[in-house]
Amino acid sequence: MTATVPAGTGLDTGRLFAARLQAVRARPYLATALFALHVVESRQVPTMGVDRHWRVYVSPAFVARTPVEELAGVWVHEVSHLLRDHHARSDRVARERGLTGRGERLRMNIAADCEINDDVYGDGLVRPEGAVTPQWLGLRDGELMEDYVRQFRLGPLLGDLAWLDCGSGADGLERPWDLGPDGAHGLSEQERDGVRFRVAQAITGRPGSASAGWRRWAEEVFHPPQPWRELLGAAVRSATSGAGAGEDYSYGRPSRRSAGLPGVVLPSLRRRPPRVSVVIDTSGSVSDAELGGALLEVAAIARAVGGRRDLVTVLPCDAAAQAVQPLCRAEGLVLTGGGGTDLRTGFARALRTRPGPDVVVVLTDGQTPWPDTRPPCRTVVGLFSRPGTRTWREYDPEYRPDAPPEWARVVTIG
Incomplete structure (x- = not known):
């Protein structure tokens, strides 16, 4: 989208757009985002600020007094707030930590x-004059906004940084000059996501030209963190509510078809609460921390089936499969093992249980052979996440x- 500004407003658009072009030359992978911003002149803005709809509000006085080289840095800084979704993340932090007021939003902006x-x-x-860095606050580089906001308070900093205002696109708090969602030239949510994806493609296409922070951001755009506990609960609920799960014939209420067969009583198909069998990998490759996490997942699975x-x-x-244990309290479960891994025995033992399960949930690190045939019930696999640099078996780095199997619903845990 090409930014346009009405003539005669006093804003030196030639200087402003020359700075944007310099920013594109310095950071070509940000070109899509920089040209997606729509410029709005505003004398209420101290310097330059953005809103969540990808408008950039510009002070004519600030443009006039700032060298083009520094303006290029401001362009990149402001579009970085939008690409990294700082407005939505600030709203989330404010809700989770009960932070209110302009002072707390300024802290999030910083x-x-x-x-x-x-x-x-x-x-x-x-670097533009006055740009705030972690070193200036005595903090470490390479952390996220959510980490930094825990590590400092405004206090004596307020006098030095009260002028700082990158707009609602940086901290989520609407400004008097914002045009809002119904204003002109704002990007829709789908268009904003499209811009982020194009920038992430440009970064991953030439990763050596981007900083570590941008490479990390691009990786998360392509592979966003999964809300694994919600996904696991949803997978279990989906499996237990599917056709055939928890269904059985019962003579407790005769079938309506019995009316067509005098003297014959037919059973009706009744829904009963589904049964879930949880197979936990207790082999030597699974850590104590992962086993502790598995116990938490067992409790979450119980909640997913209505607390039964x-x-x-x-x-x-x-x-080898161990003894089947009914779930009374997750803390009371005994997780024995420590040897090799073959969860096929666990599948076989779970399916022999009577009454049989409607759903089998497997919590494992994945270092196991899988059954050759699909079990007669739904299967959910919770995989413990592992760092990409770690070999699966230290004594056999070639092992993968x-x-x-494709018939299992897979959720990454952690």
Whole structure:
């Protein structure tokens, strides 16, 4: 989208757009985002600020007194707030921590600036005068806005930084000059996501030209963190509510078809609470922390089936299946094992349980062979996440485990 400003407003658009062009030359992977911003002149803005709809509000006086080289850095700084979704993240932090008032939003703006400014300048991009960095606050580089906001209070900083205002696109608090969602030239949510995706593509296409912070951001755009506990609960609920799960014939209420067959009583299909069997990988490759996490997941699974713990059984398994344990309290479960891994024995033992399960949930690190045939019930696999740099078996770096079968719903845990 090409930014336009009405003539005669007093804003030196030639100087402003020359700075944007310099920013594009210094950071070509940000070109899509920089040209997506729509410029709005505003004498209410101290310097330059953005809103969440990808408008950039510009002070004519600020443009007139700032060198083009520094203006290029301001362009990159402001669009970085929008690409990194600082407005939505600030709203989330405010809700979670009960932060209210303009002072707290200023603190979030400063924390967001620290996330951007620790590695955005240099290599052809001049740091603007007054740019706040983590070092200026005595903090470490390379952290996120959510981390920085915990580590400082305004106090004596307020006098030095009260002027700072990157707009509602940085901290989520609407400004008097904002045009709002119904104003002209704002980007829709789909258009904003499209811009982020194009920038992430440009960064991953030439990763050596981007800083570590931008590479981390691009990776999260392509592979966003999963809300794994919600996903696991949703997977279990979906499996237990699917056709055939928890359904059985009962003579407690005769079928309506019996009326067509005098003297014959037909059973009706009745829905009963679904039964869940949880197979926990207790082999030596699973850490104590992961086993502790598995116990938390067992409690979450019980909640996903309506709190009926009597319908949930737990089966520890390494190379051999252990005893099936009814779920009374997650803390009372005994997770024995520590040997090799073959969860096929766990599947077989779970399916032999009577009454049989409607859903089998497997919590594992994935270092196991899987059944050759699809079980007669739904299957959910919770995989413990592992760092990408770690080998699966220290004594065999060439080993890679088989992926879970296609018939299983897979959720990454952690």
